[in-house]
Every structure is written in structure tokens, then in C-alpha cells.
């Protein structure tokens with residue numbers, strides 16, 4: 001297995017993913033995409049298993065879910081905390097052909113953003129695991145981390161600098177969301193549907209889980225991006241301080257568009 005492009009990897013990533021995963025939103029997204037009881041599901045880039053476990057509850061009776069992730073830590077956590085009848089977890093890299101079964105429904109959320117240059121390769125691998133007529137549900141952010149109001153100019157410039165550095169050094173794609181429709185169109189998928197809504201909508205007092213999420217994004221992704229933080233005399237520390245001040249100010253307004261796209265593999 002090659003190394004992951006997953007820039008968020010660190011010891012607290014299981015906790016961050018567990019805290020930020022909202023099961024009501026997940027359920028709304030997959031029911032919109034056509035998930036039904038009895039289906040066999042691939043939860044690709046499943047993280048610590050919280051999504052897989054909930055998807056499994058939605059396909060009972062007689063359904064099943066395979067959760068696949070590149071991180072041994074998260075697969076171990078999933079096996080320890082989110083295993084149930086109908087669920088299996090597999091350690092695997094979505095960039096490689098995967099020796100798995102064939103599925104009625106494949107779910108890929110918040111993964112393509114880490115793979116600007118090999119998104120097509122990942123999608124082609126997943127399509128080969130989908131039954132004819134099966135549903136592929138792709139969900140990702142657009143203009144990722146870049147839409148804020150009330151933000152100081154130098155902080156905004158530094159955030160743009162970080163995103164640019166991540167694009168260059170890791171292949172991170174802050175615009176993965178807007179590309180989802182075209183992936184399915186190019187593959188001649190049928191009944192393609194798109195929904196656009198808001199992720200990270202923050203105004204007023206920030207919730208503890210959102211604050212933790214942003215703190216981790218700053219600590220991990222921004223710090224490791226290689227960006228120099230030239231806007232601040234004391235570099236990263238100044239950036240961190242300004243970010244915390246901004247996110248803790250109830251006047252700021254922040255959101256990120258989230259794009260859901262689903263379609264059926266041609267029969």
C-alpha cells in the first residue's frame with residue numbers, strides 16, 4: 001500500500017471524525033440518494049466506523065455494509081466499536097483495484113478532496129465494484145475552508161496561502177465538490193441528481209465540536225502545509241492566535257458549500 005494523501009492524519013483524528021459526524025445529516029443524504037433496506041453497500045473511506053454502522057442500520061433487514069479505509073488505526077477502532085451483524089471492515093487503498101464484492105450502493109464522502117490528481121482513478125475503481133443499475137453517491141466540499149465574513153485581511157490571505165500550499169504539496173483539492181457531477185456525467189451514469197447545501201455553517205457562539213474541528217484543521221493541516229505565514233511576525237503562532245480569535249467571535253460568519261451527487265451505473 002502506498003502512503004495516504006490524508007493530510008488530517010494524527011492521534012486525535014478518530015475523535016475528530018467521531019465528534020463531527022452527524023448521523024441525521026448522513027441519513028438524509030443517503031436516503032435522498034436512494035439507499036434502501038436489503039442493499040449491499042460499500043462505505044469507502046469509512047473512517048472510524050460511525051458512518052458504516054449507521055448505514056448498516058438503514059439497510060436492515062438483509063442488507064450489508066463493507067467499510068474500507070487506508071488507516072489501520074481507524075479500521076481497528078471500527079472493528080472494536082462499530083461492528084455488528086451485516087458489517088465487515090477492510091483495510092485498503094481506494095487508488096488500487098480492490099478485491100471486494102459487488103455493491104448496490106457505494107458511498108464516498110469527504111475523500112476526493114484529498115486526491116485532486118487521482119480522483120478519476122478512485123472513481124473508476126469504485127464503479128468496477130458497482131452492480132449495473134447500482135447507485136454511486138459522491139459527497140464533497142467546495143470552496144473548502146474559504147468562505148468567511150468578518151475575517152481580517154491578513155488571516156484570509158494566510159488561509160488562501162495554506163490552501164494553495166496544500167494543493168501543491170499534497171494534491172489537496174479545495175474545489176472537489178463542483179467536479180462531482182462531471183465525473184458521473186463522463187461515465188454516462190443515469191438519473192444523475194445534485195444537491196447543494198451548507199456545511200460548517202457557523203454564526204453566533206461556536207459549538208464545542210465545531211471549535212474542536214477547526215482547531216484540529218489549523219493544528220494539523222495548516223501547520224503541516226509548508227506555508228510560511230508571512231502575514232504574521234511570529235509565523236504560525238500568530239496565524240493560530242488570529243484564527244482562534246476569529247472563530248470565537250460571535251459576529252463572524254462562516255460556511256462551506258457541500259455538494260451531494262448521485263447516479264446509477266448504466267445497465
Ligand SMILES: C[S@@+](CC[C@H](N)C(=O)[O-])C[C@H]1O[C@@H](n2cnc3c(N)ncnc32)[C@H](O)[C@@H]1O
Nearest residue numbers: 006045046047069070071092093094095109110
Ligand atoms: C474525512 S474522513 C471521512 C470519513 C467518512 N467517509 C465520513 O464521511 O465521515 C476521510 C477518510 O478517508 C480515508 N482515506 C483517505 N485516503 C484513502 C485511500 N486512499 N483509501 C482508503 N481510505 C482513504 C481516511 O483514512 C479517512 O478515514
